[in-house]
Amino acid sequence: MAITGKNLIAGQWTGETQEGFVAFNAVLNQPMTDKFADASEQEVETAITQAHQAFITYSQLTANERANFLDTIGEQIIALGDELIATASAETGLPVARITGERGRTVGQLGLFANLLRSGEYQGIIEHANPTREPLPKPDTRLGYLPVGVVAVFGASNFPLAFSTAGGDTASALAAGCPVVMKAHTAHPATAELVAQAILKAIELCDLDNGVFSLIQGENYAISSQIVTHPLVKAVGFTGSERVGMILQQQINQRAEPIPFYGELGSVNPQFVMANKLAADASEIAQGLVASLMMGQGQFCTSPGIWVVVDDENYATFEQSAIEAIQTQPAGVMLTPGIRECYQSTVSHWQNLTGVKMLAVGQQGDAHLCTAALFSTDIANFIENPALQEEVFGSCALIVKCTDFAQMQQFVTLLRGNLTASIHAVDADIEQARAIAQPLAHKVGRLIYNQMPTGVEVCASMNHGGPFPASTNVRSTSVGSEAIKRFQRPICYQNMPKALLPSLLQD
Amino acid sequence: MAITGKNLIAGQWTGETQEGFVAFNAVLNQPMTDKFADASEQEVETAITQAHQAFITYSQLTANERANFLDTIGEQIIALGDELIATASAETGLPVARITGERGRTVGQLGLFANLLRSGEYQGIIEHANPTREPLPKPDTRLGYLPVGVVAVFGASNFPLAFSTAGGDTASALAAGCPVVMKAHTAHPATAELVAQAILKAIELCDLDNGVFSLIQGENYAISSQIVTHPLVKAVGFTGSERVGMILQQQINQRAEPIPFYGELGSVNPQFVMANKLAADASEIAQGLVASLMMGQGQFCTSPGIWVVVDDENYATFEQSAIEAIQTQPAGVMLTPGIRECYQSTVSHWQNLTGVKMLAVGQQGDAHLCTAALFSTDIANFIENPALQEEVFGSCALIVKCTDFAQMQQFVTLLRGNLTASIHAVDADIEQARAIAQPLAHKVGRLIYNQMPTGVEVCASMNHGGPFPASTNVRSTSVGSEAIKRFQRPICYQNMPKALLPSLLQD
Incomplete structure (x- = not known):
């Protein structure tokens, strides 16, 4: 598919590429020809407000519907074929075999969350009423989980697929029921656009609100600041350096409303x-x-x-x-x-x-x-x-x-x-x-x-995080199915009639 | 028991009460006679460093040993007898019947976490190795939980027992394996001291490191700031006003290392x-x-x-x-x-x-x-x-x-x-x-x-939190057994021999 160099803003490819930045061919050590638009303040605003609008319907999808969406994204990534592999390899200098493996992992991650959703796990705790308990009756209480709202994700330089546009953070946020506003890494903008094309195709095939996913391109630091300080953004996922991560953390600290910042930063892995x-x-x-x-x-x-x-x-x-x-x-x-x-x-x-x-x-x-x-x-x-x-x-x-x-x-x-x-x-x-x-x-x-640290198993018992500066949030993992919890939050339903309970909390 | 008016710093009652503050009898609308010491900078420092030191042994206790400690605290609170009820009622103006009920809830909360620990819950996920998996073997991975470290807790004005010295935050932190540095609310310092006496008794009976619990008294705002910005403090629990909570949040934001702040702030409960x-x-x-x-x-x-x-x-x-x-x-x-x-x-x-x-x-x-x-x-x-x-x-x-x-x-x-x-x-x-x-x-x-919001059931399916400003951390509850998770964090053990695994993660 042709690379437009534009931003994907709630279904629309927009932006002015004339003044934009170029991708860089790491293998040839030279700039590439495609130009990419720095997203405007208005485009970022539209992406976030449309994501917030999409939250109304997307958060109400059944677990099965979300699972089908995730699987469809995976299928559409595979359908991109060799162009994705060649593009990602050129932009990052990572060998074709490695990128091919990473594509498998990326699609696998989407499938892991799809299976998790279909299994009905993480659906909470049911404790029935006990009207005769002394000294007070016990009400019926049921603990469930809701998606937190719009999630902003920052692509990583070193995993153009598995920690980027449709990577772990995006997959876990979409699985949780959160629309995603993705800031592409400038190291692989064409790869990001191709994957965004695949996600848009999946949105269309699943007949979802276009606001569910937007892709923001840009070299301008103000874009990142605008995203993480926006009142409608309710959580941020980031994988990168301690230096950049702490700049984002400080911007997030300026917000009137605190939100979780899941920054995966530096580690020396002794x-x-x-x-x-x-x-x-x-x-x-x-x-x-x-x-x-x-x-x-x-x-x-x-x-x-x-x-x-x-x-x-x-x-x-x-x-x-x-x-x-x-x-x-x-x-x-x-x-x-x-x-x-x-x-x-x-x-x-x-x-x-x-x-x-x-x-x-x-x-x-x-x-x-x-x-x-x-x-x-x-x-x-x-x-x-x-x-x-x-x-x-x-x-x-x-x-x-x-x-x-x-x-x-x-x-x-x-x-x-x-x-x-x-x-x-x-x-x-x-x-x-x-x-x-x-x-x-x-x-x-x-x-x-007795094993080497490289190679992270993507499974339910994995933890990819750790005390600061490995992570800004020691209580969470960015790899494996537990990652869905970063974008969910608990809610207790008390004395609710069956008709008003989420299906998985009904008896 | 006599009220000393002093701070409990890792087993020692210290501080100069001469220049301190007085408690206030809410019912009689007049100052009480006991004076309380504003903790010094050195006392706060000692409390935190001794808590950090105690973490080494306390975090290694078995779940049963922690459960026994929690139950012993409950027993020692009951053993305080009518003096506790009378003191808390005088300091807060809350009726004796209400305080008596709140004592029951407080002891019940300690017991809830003790039972949780004895049940072996929250002990993670075991996924065995699969050496023949293609393209790569799957390593043995086991997800467990560790306590985060020293926890600072701020007592609430309106629940002198259930949300204060041995209240929900303290109980869940101790259950998780975290030593607690407690900042007493100035509205009920004598109540706080009595409960701290009970906790110290429990520490002695269970033969634990005295650093596991310290009580900090004081009117001076610098004390709170020193506590929440201390590098050895790894999480903070607070119940109070949005105004004070956000002051603490901003101080925590200045830290080099981000830590979770569990602030339960304002709510109008529509x-x-x-x-x-x-x-x-x-x-x-x-x-x-x-x-x-x-x-x-x-x-x-x-x-x-x-x-x-x-x-x-x-x-x-x-x-x-x-x-x-x-x-x-x-x-x-x-x-x-x-x-x-x-x-x-x-x-x-x-x-x-x-x-x-x-x-x-x-x-x-x-x-x-x-x-x-x-x-x-x-x-x-x-x-x-x-x-x-x-x-x-x-x-x-x-x-x-x-x-x-x-x-x-x-x-x-x-x-x-x-x-x-x-x-x-x-x-x-x-x-x-x-x-x-x-x-x-x-x-x-x-x-x-069809029920009123007042009266919070303390159980596994409760959630007491919510979107900001109800809470500064929407992903957590401050009431019910799920609260233990606020002071735990995941760790993955990969390919570990049985001898090095926590007992509950062994086969």
């Missing part, structure tokens, strides 16, 4: 290699960590950024294996020139830090390609340089060498919040693993044993 | 009397509304502040019955002189508002007593005076007269968020009731049919 594991598998674990680090050129929110190891007699083997593995890594394309520059500047900065040693770099490539890097430091210098605990978005890892297990335990106390942490251990490590696991659990959203 | 109900029971419903309004001298967060009625041929009977019922109401004691002055000033203000008619007042009493008041207005003037939608804390109600059902529907669209709303109807009203109920559900936390 990897703890226990002593007996190191003795048994020093090379294998080092190679595994490098492989995990290189996924998506390190541009995964679950990328293993810090490796914590005791500097014992097996450490040298571990370090040498990691160095050798890093040195074989080819230079790679990054998502955007801005992300590449940020990565390179951090690596340069670390090279000049006292007490931080560069152990190895990957292979060099063309100027626009990025090279992996491995550093090491000790606890004293880790404490000295708090910036070492900030996420480096890209294939850069830091080994924190501990003199003994007590220092490894001390490291846990120094940690900020993270999405994940892994403990790599063998049976003989179990007591030390337990001693680490207990405090570490309070620092992460997902605690992993 | 009551819709449908046409056929009015025809059938005009007098009875008017009397019922007045009786509900007078509970606790109108100082209930669920007090029915606005009554919405169509001005048809049965309206005069309704209005006349309401007037007569109001006129018989004796003047009453209010919780504090400040609350009384605020109430009287609002009633005076309303008397001078164009388009707002004073229909009736209750009986006059001594200068320190408060008189019920009933007003009426129409939709146009309701729109003209947005302040009419702000909660009046006290026995003052406003009838909004609609010309027809369409205006009643319009009224729903004008509403801000509320804790509750009631629809009073007979069978013949069902279609109009449905037309009101659907949009009204999106404005309230609890939707009630």
Whole structure:
């Protein structure tokens, strides 16, 4: 399908692309030809007010009707065919195989929520009246859930499909019964438009109000501010950097009415290699960590950024294996020139830090390609340089060498919040693993044993979130079926006649 | 037991009462003799850091151990005997029977959470590994819940027991595994100290870390600010006015790390009397509304502040019955002189508002007593005076007269968020009731049919919250067993050996 470069505002493609911005081909390292319209203040206003209008009917759909809508979006995404794959790959530099897999995950997520809705889960608690209870009768009370209202979603740079236009946030909001106003990421506007075309097709096929979904394009920061401070927006989903996330948080803090902000921000995903594991598998674990680090050129929110190891007699083997593995890594394309520059500047900065040693770099490539890097430091210098605990978005890892297990335990106390942490251990490590696991659990959203952090299972028992700055809302997950709860809120129906109860709360 | 007037800081009674504040006897309208210490900055700091320290052991207690602690607190509250009842009644002006009932509710709430813990509920979702799944194996993932950390709770003026020192917020936080730093309300410091004595006794009997509970006394606003902005405080529970709640919200917004603020603020709890109900029971419903309004001298967060009625041929009977019922109401004691002055000033203000008619007042009493008041207005003037939608804390109600059902529907669209709303109807009203109920559900936390809003059932299916300003966090309840979720957060355990899993997530 042709790319219009326009915004999708409640069913209408509008906007002036003449003065707009261009997409960037990450693989070719050059601007693309299509131009995209910066949404106007009026377009944003229309998108939000039409979403609010659509809430009246959309919130009243049956669970089955919403499930069919989600499945139809998935079908229409598949129907976009190879054009979607080629476009997303060009805009992000992510390989075709990866994008194809991500499309499967995206459609799978929509299906997960469709199945959840069809299962009738999350429909609350029924407690009947007890008119003879003393000292007071108990009324009939039934706890149900309502959608919160219009949800604003911000697309992520690193998952052009699974965390973007029809990604997890959109799927969970639509599943909950909330219209979505989507702000596309400027790194992949054509991909966003194609997916928005698919959603519009699904809206038409399901005969829904066009206000249920709008796509906002734009480079202008004022657009984001307008969206998150709008009184009709009732929740915001965001996946991105701590810096940008906290700008949005501060804007949201200015609102007269507080609303939930689900920001998934930075994480270094510490990897703890226990002593007996190191003795048994020093090379294998080092190679595994490098492989995990290189996924998506390190541009995964679950990328293993810090490796914590005791500097014992097996450490040298571990370090040498990691160095050798890093040195074989080819230079790679990054998502955007801005992300590449940020990565390179951090690596340069670390090279000049006292007490931080560069152990190895990957292979060099063309100027626009990025090279992996491995550093090491000790606890004293880790404490000295708090910036070492900030996420480096890209294939850069830091080994924190501990003199003994007590220092490894001390490291846990120094940690900020993270999405994940892994403990790599063998049976003989179990007591030390337990001693680490207990405090570490309070620092992460997902605690992993003997597996790498990259690769997030999309299921009911997943949690993708964690203490700040991993998330701005530790009580929620942005992956898995529990994510629907972010856009629902409880309501108690007391003494309601059956005719006025939601069908799933009737006896 | 003797009242020390001191703060309970992690097991120690500390503070200088000489320069402190005095409690006020609401019934006698005179200051009491005991003086209470304004907590110092250092005392607040110690309370919070000791709570954080206690989190290490308290968060690791078994569910049974926490349940026993909650039950022991309840037993120790009962063991305070008549002194607690007499003290709370004197400090608040609430009758002995009411306080006795509230004590039962408070102990019942503690027991509800104890039973919840013993039942093993809220222990998550287990999904086993599937090593043969294509294209990738599924790891073993188990969703559990962890306590969030130190919780700060602010006592409410109007429920000296059930929403104060060992009230719902404290009970749910302790149940979740969170230590509590309690800021006592200045309206009932002696009651707070007695209950804190009971909690300390329970801590000793259960052999827990004294940091699990501290009681902060004080009139100084800087204390509250210090508490809610402290980095080690991870959630805040508050029940009070919209004005004070939003001051706390703004202070919390200044934090580097966002935390949840569970503020239960203002609500007018609109009551819709449908046409056929009015025809059938005009007098009875008017009397019922007045009786509900007078509970606790109108100082209930669920007090029915606005009554919405169509001005048809049965309206005069309704209005006349309401007037007569109001006129018989004796003047009453209010919780504090400040609350009384605020109430009287609002009633005076309303008397001078164009388009707002004073229909009736209750009986006059001594200068320190408060008189019920009933007003009426129409939709146009309701729109003209947005302040009419702000909660009046006290026995003052406003009838909004609609010309027809369409205006009643319009009224729903004008509403801000509320804790509750009631629809009073007979069978013949069902279609109009449905037309009101659907949009009204999106404005309230609890939707009630043919019952008064006062009296909140404490059970699993209760929701006490609602859209802002009823609550600052629409996704949570402050009453009922679901309240435990406010102080828990999810964690996913991936591929964990049984020995490192919480017992309830083991197979």
